[in-house]
Amino acid sequence: MESNINSGRNIAFIALGTNLGDRLDNLKQALELLQKEPGVKIITVSAIYETAPVGGPDQGPFLNASAILETGLSPTKLLIKMLAIEDKLGRVRKEIWGPRVIDLDLLVYDQIRMNTPLLELPHPRLSERDFVLVPLADIAPALIIPGQEKKVADILAARPVTEDVKLFLPADWYSA
Known part of the structure; x- marks a missing residue:
């Protein structure tokens, strides 16, 4: 059984997304709440990108970002x-890939690979x-x-351009 907090510091990479309400404020609030959690420290946050929804019903564009956490x-x-x-921010889980106030995904945690009913690492998609x-x-x-066993930059470079990803705000938009 996992303990709540271990003595070491681990690095986690997360994704954030939102397409309902005040999208920028949703991202800020999610990061502020994460920063307040005991055992969590935000190391850095990416630029924000506006992206077209992928799958699911017709819906508005998303704002997406990533963050590195020490935990x-x-x-x-x-x-x-994160759930x-x-x-707390009002996420309603009605339909898969549907619109959402906030979506927080744990992408990578150190170099751990795991697959449980609750969590798969790295994130499967x-x-x-x-x-x-x-x-x-x-x-x-x-x-x-x-x-x-590939770098993120190499995976991205090898992908065909299939999605509309536009810079929304540069990386200095958030300060912890």
Whole structure:
């Protein structure tokens, strides 16, 4: 069984997305709530990109970003905290890939590979989505994705351009 907080510091890479309400404020609030969590420290945040929705019903464009966290929480405990933040900000889980106030995904946690009913690491669709790869490449281009043994920048460069990803705000938009 995982303990809540371990003595070491681990590095986690997360994705943030929103397409309802005040999208910029949603991202800021999610990061502020993460920063307030014991055992979580935001190291850096990517630029924000506006992206077309992928899959799901007709809906407005998303704002997407990525962040690097330092944490003493286990992967599962970190995910549980992230889900609680989604709930606190008003996320409603009605339909898969539907519109959302906030979406927080744990992409990579150190070089851990795991697959449980609650969490799969690395995130199973990480390398298929430009709206995740582009912001992640901003802050961690040399990150090697566990199980793929390729750098984020190389995965992104090898992908065909399939999604509309536009810079919305540069990386200095958020300060912890």
